[in-house]
Amino acid sequence: MFDFRYLEDPGEGQRWSTWSSVIKGARGPHPRPSWVVTSEAAIDTELGVLKTGKEADVFLIERAVPGNPDQSSILAAKRYRDREHRNFHRDAGYLEGRSVRRSRDQRAMESRSRYGLQVLAGQWAIAEFSALCQLWTLGVPVPYPVQVDGTEILMEFIGSGRLAAPRLAQIRAGRAELTGYFDQLADAMRAMAANGQAHGDLSAYNVLVDDGRVVLIDLPQVVDVVSNPNGMQYLQRDCRNICAWFTSHGYPCDPEELFGELVGLAFARF
Secondary structure (H helix, E strand, O other): OOOOOOOOOOOOOEEEOOHHHOOOOOEOOOOOOOOOOOOOOOEEEEEEEEEEOOOEEEEEEEEEEOOEEEEEEEEEEEEEOOOOOOOOOOHHHHOOOOOOOOHHHHHHHHHOOHHHHHHHHHHHHHHHHHHHHHHHHHOOOOOOEEEEEOOEEEEEOOEEOOEEOOEHHHOOOOHHHHHHHHHHHHHHHHHHHHOOEEOOOOOHHHEEEEOOEEEEOOOOOOEEOOOOOOHHHHHHHHHHHHHHHHHHOOOOOOHHHHHHHHHHHHHOOO
């Protein structure tokens, strides 16, 4: 016997979960955390805005199966802006060495036509999702990437309940805590460098502190430090930004020493 039941359409500010509708390769890596909701009966509910930015806005989403408290999770939805409202003002240097499969799309991106800007937004979302997947698999502290769908990335929400974790720039910490935060960040940068990568825009504003654990965010511009002509410049800037913040808060560190170590790790692959 089959039990057919009618499911009402989601209400205002809701939609059916898009988990099963995204294309192959657009879901997060295995092993998936147990909190990832994959049921087709799940509903996504908008809970508000977490952050607005020049290129993207981040929203709070609950993905849950109605009536099943074991099938519920809070996610961060990063949505890259539409072509009329976004400002990819620094993208040229980061895009060195990147390409897309369709030559028409590549030409449109380079010319910054209306269509090209639309393609570019999707490329930024895909680039960030791919970076998150790779780094999460390597053990780098980043949010788990749940899925990417067009210009929207759903990822792990870093925080407690519905309260987002603070940025490193907002933290007031003593020497012992600063030491722990710096060691964690340096280890993350080492892991990326050993994989030939740099964050590309790392600062105290792109690091969350969640109950003593640092988490790197905002990763669409991750660069290959060898193939990208600007890679070394971005890596050095990451080191200088991080060390400048820690030094100004009472934990002196040498950006050139850190940079030299990371360069060595990057080229040790060859």
